[in-house]
Amino acid sequence: MEIPVENCNRLSGAPRGDCLKIGMVCYPTYGGSGVVATELGRYLAHRGHTVHFISYSMPFRLAVASEENVHYHKVGLIDYPVFPSPSYTLSLAVKIVDLAVQAALDVIHVHYAVPHAVSAYLARQMMAPRKIALVTTLHGTDITLVGSHPALHPAVRFAIEQSDAVTAVTQWLADQTVEQFRVLQPIAVTPNFVDPEIYRCRHGECPMRRFVGEGEKVVLHISNFRPVKRVGDVIRAFARIRERVQARLLLVGDGPEREVAEDVARELGVLGATAFLGRHTSTECFYSIADVFLLASKNEAFGLAALEAMSAQVPVVAYEGGGIGEVVTDGVTGYLVPFGDVEGLAARAVELLQDGERARAMGRAGRRKVLDQFSPERVVAQYEQVYRTAICGA
Numbered sequence: 001m002e003i004p005v006e007n008c009n010r011l012s013g014a015p016r017g018d019c020l021k022i023g024m025v026c027y028p029t030y031g032g033s034g035v036v037a038t039e040l041g042r043y044l045a046h047r048g049h050t051v052h053f054i055s056y057s058m059p060f061r062l063a064v065a066s067e068e069n070v071h072y073h074k075v076g077l078i079d080y081p082v083f084p085s086p087s088y089t090l091s092l093a094v095k096i097v098d099l100a101v102q103a104a105l106d107v108i109h110v111h112y113a114v115p116h117a118v119s120a121y122l123a124r125q126m127m128a129p130r131k132i133a134l135v136t137t138l139h140g141t142d143i144t145l146v147g148s149h150p151a152l153h154p155a156v157r158f159a160i161e162q163s164d165a166v167t168a169v170t171q172w173l174a175d176q177t178v179e180q181f182r183v184l185q186p187i188a189v190t191p192n193f194v195d196p197e198i199y200r201c202r203h204g205e206c207p208m209r210r211f212v213g214e215g216e217k218v219v220l221h222i223s224n225f226r227p228v229k230r231v232g233d234v235i236r237a238f239a240r241i242r243e244r245v246q247a248r249l250l251l252v253g254d255g256p257e258r259e260v261a262e263d264v265a266r267e268l269g270v271l272g273a274t275a276f277l278g279r280h281t282s283t284e285c286f287y288s289i290a291d292v293f294l295l296a297s298k299n300e301a302f303g304l305a306a307l308e309a310m311s312a313q314v315p316v317v318a319y320e321g322g323g324i325g326e327v328v329t330d331g332v333t334g335y336l337v338p339f340g341d342v343e344g345l346a347a348r349a350v351e352l353l354q355d356g357e358r359a360r361a362m363g364r365a366g367r368r369k370v371l372d373q374f375s376p377e378r379v380v381a382q383y384e385q386v387y388r389t390a391i392c393g394a
């Protein structure tokens with residue numbers, strides 16, 4: 001049931017009408033959680049809310065100068081010889097307090113629990129008795145890898161419990177959170193979204209086509225090249241694809257496994273058929289020249305790039321596990337194969353590369369699923385509702 005903001009009598013400095021003042025905390029670097037936070041903030045601003053991004057540098061997709069109702073606040077880092085590393089958690093908490101008071105924020109929405117949810121909790125305590133609603137969105141490794149590390153687990157659990165509302169990008173991630181943290185706090189599933197006007201079929205328009213030879217099929221992978229993405233498996237699968245289909249592998253992104261990936265491609269003799277294209281702020285054009293999108297992650301909590309591919313009508317072949325099954329429908333919008341089955345990845349990709357009709361049908365089904373379940377309108381409205389509930393409960 002919709003809770004109109006006007007009914008929130010308990011809110012100090014109650015917002016005018018439906019317009020909220022939102023502090024959006026995210027990582028600014030290349031990665032899905034920062035992209036989702038940025039796009040969410042922009043849509044909210046477009047709907048009349050005022051959005052203040054808070055991070056240690058400008059989120060890479062943000063163009064504050066040209067966007068109404070959007071502001072950016074940099075968190076300064078204090079480095080001091082006795083500290084093992086600059087204390088981002090504290091600096092962020094202080095920045096949140098400053099801004100919350102100065103801009104009369106109604107809600108702080110943190111993306112990625114570590115350490116953002118802890119900083120937001122600390123900020124709220126420092127601001128007492130003034131009330132501010134805290135919303136935490138869990139994205140993946142903040143629960144599965146980083147947050148569940150024994151060195152952080154109790155703090156992350158505490159911060160989740162203290163949030164006024166918690167969301168997770170898939171049901172799988174929500175279940176993982178309950179299982180690993182034993183939290184009693186209800187977790188709302190609020191999926192990621194893409195702009196279907198940006199991620200759409202562009203019939204092959206993309207300057208990157210110059211990397212693709214005449215008659216070659218295109219296998220695409222986009223990620224931050226972290227170990228969890230298993231780019232080595234993408235290349236191993238591609239080497240098997242190349243034995244059967246004339247194809248080129250486009251790798252977009254960069255990260256710690258980039259050199260390993262190059263070594264694997266060299267060893268398997270496919271370096272010449274692989275283009276390492278580095279980081280790109282906009283990735284939409286790559287999808288328009290792709291025949292299949294390959295993802296070999298272990299337990300991807302959502303898989304934003306897979307969603308972008310589906311929106312652009314590109315079928316996805318990925319390892320099952322994690323939340324990817326809530327994004328890609330096996331046999332309908334792509335294929336999911338058991339984790340570690342490199343041959344399975346290759347076989348499914350070859351099937352699609354050789355059967356254009358099936359690939360196009362799956363591409364269309366992917367787009368339909370995006371429009372039905374992952375549209376900005378639908379998801380942004382869900383977040384607005386989460387904010388209202390959190391404000392009422394704060």
Ligand code: GMT
Nearest residue numbers: 031032033139140141300301302303304
């Ligand atoms: O956890 C990471 O490695 C990075 C994180 C991010 O900031 O991009 O990725 C997670 O959040 C994305 C946005 O919700 C999801 O699309 C990714 O699936 C998720 N990554 C993992 O679960 C490995």
